[in-house]
Amino acid sequence: xxxxxxxxxxxxxxxxxxxxxxxxxxxxxxxxxxxxxxxxxxxxxxxxxxxxxxxxxxxxxxxxxxxxxxxxxxxxxxxxxxxxxxxxxxxxxxxxxxxxxxxxxxxxxxxxxxxxxxxxxxxxxxxxxxxxxxxxxxxxxxxxxxxxxxxxxxxxxxxxxxxxxxxxxxxxxxxxxxxxxxxxxxxxxxxxxxxxxxxxxxxxxxxxxxxxxxxxxxxxxxxxxxxxxxxxxxxxxxxxxxxxxxxxxxxxxxxxxxxxxxxxxxxxx
Amino acid sequence: xxxxxxxxxxxxxxxxxxxxxxxxxxxxxxxxxxxxxxxxxxxxxxxxxxxxxxxxxxxxxxxxxxxxxxxxxxxxxxxxxxxxxxxxxxxxxxxxxxxxxxxxxxxxxxxxxxxxxxxxxxxxxxxxxxxxxxxxxxxxxxxxxxxxxxxxxxxxxxxxxxxxxxxxxxxxxxxxxxxxxxxxxxxxxxxxxxxxxxxxxxxxxxxxxxxxxxxxxxxxxxxxxxxxxxxxxxxxxxxxxxxxxxxxxxxxxxxxxxxxxxxxxxxxxxxxxxxxxxxxxxxxxxxxxxxxxxxxxxxxxxxxxxxxxxxxxxxxxxxxxxxxxxxxxxxxxxxxxxxxxxxxxxxxxxxxxxxxxxxxxxxxxxxxxxxxxxxxxxxxxxxxxxxxxxxxxxxxxxxxxxxxxxxxxxxxxxxxxxxxxxxxxxxxxxxxxxxxxxxxxxxxxxxx
Numbered sequence: 001x002x003x004x005x006x007x008x009x010x011x012x013x014x015x016x017x018x019x020x021x022x023x024x025x026x027x028x029x030x031x032x033x034x035x036x037x038x039x040x041x042x043x044x045x046x047x048x049x050x051x052x053x054x055x056x057x058x059x060x061x062x063x064x065x066x067x068x069x070x071x072x073x074x075x076x077x078x079x080x081x082x083x084x085x086x087x088x089x090x091x092x093x094x095x096x097x098x099x100x101x102x103x104x105x106x107x108x109x110x111x112x113x114x115x116x117x118x119x120x121x122x123x124x125x126x127x128x129x130x131x132x133x134x135x136x137x138x139x140x141x142x143x144x145x146x147x148x149x150x151x152x153x154x155x156x157x158x159x160x161x162x163x164x165x166x167x168x169x170x171x172x173x174x175x176x177x178x179x180x181x182x183x184x185x186x187x188x189x190x191x192x193x194x195x196x197x198x199x200x201x202x203x204x205x206x207x208x209x210x211x212x213x214x215x216x217x218x219x220x221x222x223x224x225x226x227x228x229x230x231x232x233x234x235x236x237x238x239x240x241x242x243x244x245x246x247x248x249x250x251x252x253x254x255x256x257x258x259x260x261x262x263x264x265x266x267x268x269x
Numbered sequence: 270x271x272x273x274x275x276x277x278x279x280x281x282x283x284x285x286x287x288x289x290x291x292x293x294x295x296x297x298x299x300x301x302x303x304x305x306x307x308x309x310x311x312x313x314x315x316x317x318x319x320x321x322x323x324x325x326x327x328x329x330x331x332x333x334x335x336x337x338x339x340x341x342x343x344x345x346x347x348x349x350x351x352x353x354x355x356x357x358x359x360x361x362x363x364x365x366x367x368x369x370x371x372x373x374x375x376x377x378x379x380x381x382x383x384x385x386x387x388x389x390x391x392x393x394x395x396x397x398x399x400x401x402x403x404x405x406x407x408x409x410x411x412x413x414x415x416x417x418x419x420x421x422x423x424x425x426x427x428x429x430x431x432x433x434x435x436x437x438x439x440x441x442x443x444x445x446x447x448x449x450x451x452x453x454x455x456x457x458x459x460x461x462x463x464x465x466x467x468x469x470x471x472x473x474x475x476x477x478x479x480x481x482x483x484x485x486x487x488x489x490x491x492x493x494x495x496x497x498x499x500x501x502x503x504x505x506x507x508x509x510x511x512x513x514x515x516x517x518x519x520x521x522x523x524x525x526x527x528x529x530x531x532x533x534x535x536x537x538x539x540x541x542x543x544x545x546x547x548x549x550x551x552x553x554x555x556x557x558x559x560x561x562x563x564x565x566x567x568x569x570x571x572x573x574x575x576x577x578x579x580x581x582x583x584x585x586x587x588x589x590x591x592x593x594x595x596x597x598x599x600x601x602x603x604x605x606x607x608x609x610x611x612x613x614x615x616x617x618x619x620x621x622x623x624x625x626x627x628x629x630x631x632x633x634x635x636x637x638x639x640x641x642x643x644x645x646x647x648x649x650x651x652x653x654x655x656x657x658x659x660x661x662x663x664x665x666x667x668x669x670x671x672x673x674x675x676x677x678x679x680x681x682x683x684x685x686x687x688x689x690x691x692x693x694x695x696x697x698x699x700x701x702x703x704x705x706x707x708x709x710x711x712x713x714x715x716x717x
Contacts, residue, residue, distance in 0.1 A: 101569060105566060123562075173581070176582050
């Protein structure tokens with residue numbers, strides 16, 4: 001049955017002119033699962049993310065997202081902001097915050113973006129606007145507490161450390177009230193201590209908020225510790241799927257990694 | 270020899286001072302003529318002049334003295350600059366802290382408002398009373414409006430004049446001053462043209478914005494530039510509708526008959542000043558609330574990183590179109606004031622130059638800062654009126670844009686965020702200079 005899925009990707013092909021970025025990719029993501037997509041550089045992981053969030057429009061295949069109440073929604077052809085409204089949140093590989101704004105404002109933008117605009121109300125600061133502000137403020141503080149950034153609420157986000165930026169992006173994504181959170185290399189640029197905290201945080205997001213997690217990661221230790229199931233991409237195609245233990249034993253995967261960076265392959269073993 | 274001269278920092282500063290002052294000398298000097306095209310250059314340096322009222326000499330002596338003075342000040346600033354700056358900032362620390370407090374802000378705002386309302390009684394010269402409306406109040410209003418588009422939403426609009434023209438022509442239309450009959454053949458009073466002009470200008474903003482705001486940066490600027498030109502050409506060529514280059518028929522003055530209130534705006538500028546001022550205050554309050562609302566935050570988010578903004582569910586197009594329409598509303602109102610006060614409108618008053626003038630006010634004052642934009646517009650437009658009223662010796666009207674251009678160059682070097690910068694904008698400029706900002710590394714990652 002499909003109702004226990006959150007994402008159902010069928011035979012997706014994405015081309016840029018003559019370059020094939022994703023070829024015939026099929027995968028499924030179960031509701032409440034921490035799923036990881038790994039693969040060497042250039043394998044198409046970020047392309048997959050951008051296709052799932054409506055930034056890229058694949059030419060072939062279908063992407064179905066089972067949103068609130070398991071209502072199926074086709075992602076292809078939808079604008080990125082619509083995908084977000086439907087319940088897909090994401091972070092970016094090179095973290096993309098609104099860098100001139102404070103941590104608090106960054107998260108608040110996420111918390112309030114899904115309500116109607118009410119521009120006239122905003123111009124006179126009517127009762128509905130005040131109520132909305134209060135609700136977003138409360139939600140923002142709650143989320144900053146959740147990710148542990150409460151004490152940095154008024155810091156300009158550009159001056160946060162890499163680890164804190166990841167937390168901020170996670171909080172901003174969660175503020176949109178998502179069903180699934182897509183994390184694009186959350187551990188990039190973080191130190192070992194931050195990595196451990198991040199692992200805990202990601203697990204906490206799934207356990208306490210019930211948000212499914214889909215992550216791309218290079219750090220094998222983190223992936224193997226966190227993911228319940230993995231897909232391996234190489235040259236735009238899925239070459240393997242399975243639990244961390246199965247992937248470790250898979251010859252094709254080791255081959256793919258040996259073909260690119262040896263350090264990754266060593267970590268895999 | 271020049272190279273070794275240039276390596277010496279003192280000599281380099283002196284050289285730059287002399288060249289800069291020589292350029293200033295040329296700018297302020299007499300114009301040439303077709304018989305002797307170089308006469309202007311020669312006379313700029315050799316013309317007789319008074320050395321600060323002390324004795325007669327040639328201009329170059331005076332300017333050389335100024336260059337030496339500039340060199341001296343520059344050297345002093347390098348030498349003691351950090352001490353002077355820290356001294357100034359410690360003196361300013363108390364007022365700056367006070368300005369953050371809400372009662373102080375309200376107090377200052379109220380005092381300025383009272384001053385603005387008293388202004389026609391303080392300055393009773395008819396030139397200045399007219400200038401207060403035509404040159405200052407209307408331009409402040411336009412600058413506040415363009416600031417929403419350029420400053421808040423970060424969209425470069427070079428066709429702002431279009432909305433102003435639409436406001437003015439709507440006024441002429443509904444009052445029956447165009448060859449084309451007014452709607453339902455009712456000759457409206459210009460006072461009721463206000464909501465109509467604002468509405469039609471906003472509608473024009475939406476119609477123009479919806480297809481074009483998908484473009485970014487330079488492309489958008491070019492499209493808006495084209496729109497501004499199209500409106501002017503329409504006004505010029507649609508003879509049967511707009512009256513063509515001969516302009517509209519006389520537009521009546523507004524009047525208000527509402528229950529016990531009976532008021533007629535006449536030929537005198539002061540009542541128009543109060544009308545405009547009222548709307549300036551309304552727009553000021555509305556826009557500053559807007560800036561600190563979720564709409565303002567969404568604009569900032571889009572300006573800083575459109576992809577990230579979309580990823581949290583903000584529809585960029587919707588917010589951009591909204592900024593366009595809101596900005597256009599002020600231009601629509603300004604069009605009503607101009608049309609009903611000046612009695613007649615001509616296509617020749619709605620030029621690209623006009624759009625650029627308003628943009629200069631916004632950039633000079635500080636994009637995205639409402640206080641800055643108002644102060645910038647006040648300063649530039651007052652200076653401009655002053656030049657109209659009593660031009661100093663040696664000033665020619667044709668020189669105006671040269672000075673304005675020089676002012677902008679200097680601003681961009683020393684204070685790129687404007688006279689009274691918005692805090693967010695200032696931060697953005699600093700961040701992008703340090704390579705931190707939103708260089709469009711859109712969709713990077715391991716994509717091919």
